[in-house]
Amino acid sequence: MLGRLLKYEIKSTARIYLPLYLLLFLTAVINKFFLSVNSENLGIPMAISMTAYVTIIVAIVVITLVITIQRFYKNLLQDEGYLMFTLPVSVDANILSKLLAAVLWNIASTVISFFSVLVLSVDRDMMGALVESWREFQTFLAAQDFAVHWIIFQSIVLILLSLVAGILNLYVAMAIGHLVQKHRVAASLGAFFLIGLVEQIAFTLFIELAAKSNWFYFLHGMNPVDQAQWLLTAAIIVVAVLGAIYYFATKYILKNKLNLE
Known part of the structure; x- marks a missing residue:
């Protein structure tokens, strides 16, 4: 039953997170384009786009926290709790479904934000440096x-x-x-x-x-x-x-x- 609750929880919250993640990557790609062109005529659009990018990252952080709180508060402590606690589901399953989904989305938000920064900042030279650093790190670990x-x-x-x-x-x-x-x-x-x-x-x-x-x-x-x-x-x-x-x-x-x- 925990699996079903977790699947429902992820499906319900994915409708909020996935569009945000997609929007974040789109703004990262747009900003990357502006940076690569580096034209003075694109100064205002670039400033707007960069502001939107930073705003979306902040929004993801805030929304992740809000949804982590809201899903538990609304589903278990308000009117929906009457339904949740009348189902043939243990209290453990109710708590764990919220907890595991929250952990998943918190990790996903962190990883997605990190990769969007890479999309925005990495060029060919930096990519080569990152690959070389990763190889050196693997060599270090092996030793x-x-x-x-x-x-x-x-x-x-x-x-x-x-x-x-x-x-x-x-x-x-x-x-x-x-x-x-x-x-x-x-x-x-x-x-x-x-x-x-x-x-x-x-x-x-x-x-x-x-x-x-x-x-x-x-x-x-x-x-x-x-x-x-x-x-x-x-x-x-x-x-x-x-x-x-x-x-x-x-x-x-x-x-x-x-x-x-």
Whole structure:
């Protein structure tokens, strides 16, 4: 059932994202044409086109965040929630379908924006330099031991986990906000900032306590590669624990405390 929900979620949101991605590439190609012509007579059209390109990138960033919030808020916490929670679908499936789709579109928006910049900026010389840099990078990796490859893998895992935890942070804040009877949007915002404040206080206290107790003194005897591995592992564990707390708190509220509008 999760697969069906995820397919529906992607299909529903693709109608918004795909036209934006296409429009972004079209403006990138147009700007690339203007840059290649480099004519003073095209100064105004080029300025307009470049402004449109930057505006679309900003719009993609904003819309990706808005849709990430809206799909969860509207489908599970407002009137549509009556339908979603009467279907023979678990709370886990409802949350995960929103989460996985949000992760997918956040990654897609980042990748598409990056490639549009390449389309806009890369010329023949730069393309050759990029190809050569990629070959040098592959040669560098081939010459490294397992530890460096593991660091790269850990970094990717940390980035993905941070994205998941960030989205779940939004979800749990919205779920907490809906525990109150009035001003739920304001309550959700308050919950979001309160969660961030609690995390910041806990992190600061932990760092101060660790510094006073010399908990991380053993890192001084490690080489830089081992230090990086240890720190990345610790960061992955912390982010994973936070994500799990957000997830299960959201699930508990939706399952036991939900009060739909």
